[in-house]
Amino acid sequence: MCLGVPGKVLSISEDGLSAQVDFFGVRRELRLDIVDEPVQPGDYVLNHVGFAIRRIPPGEVQETLALFDQILKEAAAGDLMAEDVRGEMAAGKEGGRG
Amino acid sequence: MASSSEELKFRDPGKARALTEALAREVEAIGRSPVSVMHVCGSHEQAIARFGLRAAFPRALDVIMGPGCPVCVTDTPEVDEAVALAAQGARVCTYGDMLRLPGTSKSLADAQADGGKVEVIYSVSQAVELAKQRPAEQVVFFASGFETTAVATAAVILAGVPENFSVLSSHKYVPAAMDVVSEMEETNIEGFIAAGHAATITGWGIFEPFARRTGAPVVVAGFEPLDVLAAVVELVRLVRLKRPEVMNCYPRCVSKEGNRPALEKLWKVFDVVGGNWRGIARVPRGNLDLKPEWDHLNARRRFRIDTAAVGGAERNVLAERCICGSIMSGLAKPSDCKLFGKECRPETPVGACMVSSEGACKIWHVYGGQPDLREVA
Numbered sequence: 001m002c003l004g005v006p007g008k009v010l011s012i013s014e015d016g017l018s019a020q021v022d023f024f025g026v027r028r029e030l031r032l033d034i035v036d037e038p039v040q041p042g043d044y045v046l047n048h049v050g051f052a053i054r055r056i057p058p059g060e061v062q063e064t065l066a067l068f069d070q071i072l073k074e075a076a077a078g079d080l081m082a083e084d085v086r087g088e089m090a091a092g093k094e095g096g097r098g
Numbered sequence: 099m100a101s102s103s104e105e106l107k108f109r110d111p112g113k114a115r116a117l118t119e120a121l122a123r124e125v126e127a128i129g130r131s132p133v134s135v136m137h138v139c140g141s142h143e144q145a146i147a148r149f150g151l152r153a154a155f156p157r158a159l160d161v162i163m164g165p166g167c168p169v170c171v172t173d174t175p176e177v178d179e180a181v182a183l184a185a186q187g188a189r190v191c192t193y194g195d196m197l198r199l200p201g202t203s204k205s206l207a208d209a210q211a212d213g214g215k216v217e218v219i220y221s222v223s224q225a226v227e228l229a230k231q232r233p234a235e236q237v238v239f240f241a242s243g244f245e246t247t248a249v250a251t252a253a254v255i256l257a258g259v260p261e262n263f264s265v266l267s268s269h270k271y272v273p274a275a276m277d278v279v280s281e282m283e284e285t286n287i288e289g290f291i292a293a294g295h296a297a298t299i300t301g302w303g304i305f306e307p308f309a310r311r312t313g314a315p316v317v318v319a320g321f322e323p324l325d326v327l328a329a330v331v332e333l334v335r336l337v338r339l340k341r342p343e344v345m346n347c348y349p350r351c352v353s354k355e356g357n358r359p360a361l362e363k364l365w366k367v368f369d370v371v372g373g374n375w376r377g378i379a380r381v382p383r384g385n386l387d388l389k390p391e392w393d394h395l396n397a398r399r400r401f402r403i404d405t406a407a408v409g410g411a412e413r414n415v416l417a418e419r420c421i422c423g424s425i426m427s428g429l430a431k432p433s434d435c436k437l438f439g440k441e442c443r444p445e446t447p448v449g450a451c452m453v454s455s456e457g458a459c460k461i462w463h464v465y466g467g468q469p470d471l472r473e474v475a
Contacts, residue, residue: 004246004295004351031223033253034360046298046351049193049243050221051250053357054298060350066322080455080464081144087194091220 004046005088006056006064009039019052021045021092024072028092050091110324117327118154124334131158134286135333136428138166138275139293140456141321147465149323161330163461164279165426166293168243168270169195169454171375171384176268177201178405180240183266183397184214185408189232190266191217191225192240193247195454198447200417202409206240209408222254229263238397240266246296248386249360252367255388255395266397269386271370272296273308278381278427280312285428289315289333294325294348299364301356302346309342320348367392376450377423416441420449425458432459439463 007021007028019039021030028047032039035052039045044061045052056064068085125133137143143163146152155161165171178201184190190206197207197218210216215235219225222239229237241251248269255265276290292305297318305316315336319329329347336343346352366389373385393399419437424430432438432451442448444460451457 004298031253033257034249034357034363036357036359046295048246048295049250050223051253053246053249053295053360054351057350063322064350078464079148080461081141081148084141084144084455087220093221093223 004048004053005068005085006044006046006061007089009041009043009045011041012039018093019045021047021052023047023089023092024069026089028089028094030092047088047092049088050093113324114154114327117324117331121154121159121327121331121334122156124331124338125156125159128158128334128338132160133158133288133334133337134160134162134428135289135291135330135337136162136164136276136279136287137291137293137319138164138272139291139296140167140454140458140461141295142166142291142293142319142326143456143458143461145321145323145326147461151323151326154327155330159330159334161291162287162428163426163458164287164290164428165275165375165378167426167451167454167456167458168247168268169193169199170422170426170450170457171270171275171378172196172199172242172268172450173374173376174200174202175374175405176266177205178409179398179403180206180238180266181209181214181408182403182405183238183240183401184209184216185212186401186404187215188236188238188397188401189215189217189228190238190240191219191228193220193242194218195456196240196242196268199450199453200447202405204408222250226254226259226263229260233260233262235262236401237263238266239263240268242268242270244270244272244293244296245364245386246299248368249299249357249364252363253360255367255392256363259395264395264397264400265388265392267368267385267387269368270373270375271384271386272300273304274381274384276305276308276316278375278378278384280308280314282427287314287428288337289317291326291329291333292316292318294318294320294351297348297352297356299357299360301354301361302344302352303354304356305344309344313340313342315342316344318344318346318348318352320351377420378426416448422449422451422459425451432462435459
């Protein structure tokens with residue numbers, strides 16, 4: 001539960017309170033109440049329990065993505081890290097369209 | 099799986115080798131055994147166990163998991179409160195790890211089996227949605243997690259919640275996890291690895307008073323195998339130099355001051371209060387509870403919670419043999435427990451450390467029972 005998961009911002013809601021975010025092909029709506037900096041489409045954010053908690057500096061995105069990409073691809077059933085990552089992805093609101 | 103995890107572990111094989119060699123040199127230069135350092139994050143233990151990092155650590159180095167699992171240190175009476183609220187008819191929403199956490203005689207999973215309304219959620223927002231959809235019910239969010247998770251609870255409260263929503267807070271405060279261990283006379287932890295993503299919120303500056311006061315250096319680490327290895331090298335170097343400093347080895351996610359907007363929200367809603375941590379001690383600044391101005395949303399104020407009705411008068415003989423407290427204090431390893439992998443398993447946990455995906459016992463059990471490969475053979 002202390003592993004945030006990075007995703008790419010696709011769009012921001014009109015009221016600016018939430019964003020559509022892509023997590024390795026899964027689209028979720030995240031709340032923006034507590035993100036540290038303003039975000040725009042194309043930015044990457046770290047998601048924790050359905051909230052963006054950090055805008056990832058652009059130069060450091062690839063490094064941050066690599067671990068999660070690998071874990072999701074290779075994980076055997078029951079792998080704890082992969083389950084935590086998937087749990088974080090499930091924390092976003094489903095079915096939103098931006 | 100083995101080949102691909104090796105691929106990750108050695109994505110930069112040269113760097114991995116250089117770090118392993120540097121670590122061996124640093125530990126040898128200290129010249130005693132064991133040198134003990136502690137991390138306080140379930141995700142770090144997952145990374146260490148999953149990628150077999152202990153095999154790369156010198157024999158004289160102990161990297162121990164401390165009380166870094168907020169679910170594991172959630173005390174029995176707190177679970178009893180949630181079970182009692184479910185028994186009293188409230189709809190109790192909680193993160194999945196909390197479901198099997200044992201109370202005095204029942205867990206929330208037991209309460210659910212008894213017909214109680216218990217919902218597993220991934221985000222506190224889902225609990226608020228449920229409260230909106232069911233205005234005739236009382237919806238209680240049984241909140242767990244460190245500051246990183248508590249900021250989300252604070253955010254929904256500040257954004258406004260329906261009248262039938264309340265919070266039973268079992269949020270914990272990160273610095274307390276290190277304080278409690280450093281104050282135990284039996285332990286001799288010489289340095290700490292702090293959790294990268296929690297520090298995203300708090301900033302690494304929060305650890306400076308601790309390092310100055312205790313003389314133990316703190317290194318903030320990420321979760322890649324190489325991130326962890328690099329952080330351990332830096333930490334052991336600071337131990338050797340006797341420099342009680344804080345070093346940030348995870349700058350891509352962590353700044354000194356942390357996430358200010360989030361911290362402002364956190365401290366508008368929560369106070370640091372004392373609380374009992376399961377199996378460990380009374381921790382003077384261990385818990386986060388709602389400030390008095392939020393009493394109307396505090397389940398402990400809104401309801402008369404009758405824990406006596408769900409408390410077991412009967413002794414739990416198995417639980418008395420559980421050594422979770424010693425494991426979280428760094429005094430014992432999961433494999434030292436006689437119940438580990440026998441009576442105590444993920445599907446039938448006796449102790450809290452076997453419940454959560456961040457508990458040391460569950461992590462060791464899932465990744466092969468004895469992930470310290472130096473002790474096999």
